[in-house]
Amino acid sequence: GQQLNQSPQSMFIQEGEDVSMNCTSSSIFNTWLWYKQDPGEGPVLLIALYKAGELTSNGRLTAQFGITRKDSFLNISASIPSDVGIYFCAGRSGTGTASKLTFGTGTRLQVTL
Amino acid sequence: SQTIHQWPATLVQPVGSPLSLECTVEGTSNPNLYWYRQAAGRGLQLLFYSVGIGQISSEVPQNLSASRPQDRQFILSSKKLLLSDSGFYLCAWGHSGANVLTFGAGSRLTVL
Numbered sequence: 001g002q003q004l005n006q007s008p009q010s011m012f013i014q015e016g017e018d019v020s021m022n023c024t025s026s027s028i029f030n031t032w033l034w035y036k037q038d039p040g041e042g043p044v045l046l047i048a049l050y051k052a053g054e055l056t057s058n059g060r061l062t063a064q065f066g067i068t069r070k071d072s073f074l075n076i077s078a079s080i081p082s083d084v085g086i087y088f089c090a091g092r093s094g095t096g097t098a099s100k101l102t103f104g105t106g107t108r109l110q111v112t113l
Numbered sequence: 114s115q116t117i118h119q120w121p122a123t124l125v126q127p128v129g130s131p132l133s134l135e136c137t138v139e140g141t142s143n144p145n146l147y148w149y150r151q152a153a154g155r156g157l158q159l160l161f162y163s164v165g166i167g168q169i170s171s172e173v174p175q176n177l178s179a180s181r182p183q184d185r186q187f188i189l190s191s192k193k194l195l196l197s198d199s200g201f202y203l204c205a206w207g208h209s210g211a212n213v214l215t216f217g218a219g220s221r222l223t224v225l
């Protein structure tokens with residue numbers, strides 16, 4: 001089946017630093033999504049990417065859909081304490097009425113003051 | 114606006130006992146509904162999805178089952194829980210044909 005390799009697995013950074021994480025796939029996706037999960041909560045959508053090469057920003061977050069359609073990255077600029085959490089990439093291949101997403105294993109972000 | 118509710122939020126059950134987790138969506142009609150499981154330190158694994166009442170697709174063989182008795186209600190069940198069923202269960206919904214899923218707050222199940 002499809003697999004998403006997400007890296008790094010965890011990051012410890014200082015407040016104000018920039019963060020970069022990425023996902024690579026063994027197969028092509030036609031949609032990439034980035035979610036954030038706070039402890040004990042469900043994931044919340046941050047950014048959705050629909051076209052190869054697309055670069056999208058949401059405040060301090062920027063994500064790109066790789067040209068090969070097999071990868072995506074997420075950057076966070078000027079990190080703040082509330083950025084703490086687990087970040088998941090998710091991809092969708094194929095079409096159909098059901099959105100069967102494949103999720104990465106997550107990047108756990110810790111921000112120190 | 115649409116909202117999704119899951120309950121119970123936490124559950125501790127003995128091995129061999131039954132399970133019922135419920136999920137309801139408000140503010141939309143005919144949503145696609147999904148059950149995911151998140152094991153500790155791991156990503157999300159799709160368990161079941163439904164594109165309509167009574168229509169259930171299973172993604173992985175397991176000890177669990179799902180049902181959709183009403184348009185906006187999705188239930189995850191088990192007749193006899195195993196230790197390996199412990200985890201964080203997430204319900205999600207999406208519009209038919211759309212790529213984005215919206216997740217509930219999750220239900221943490223501990224099987225002892």
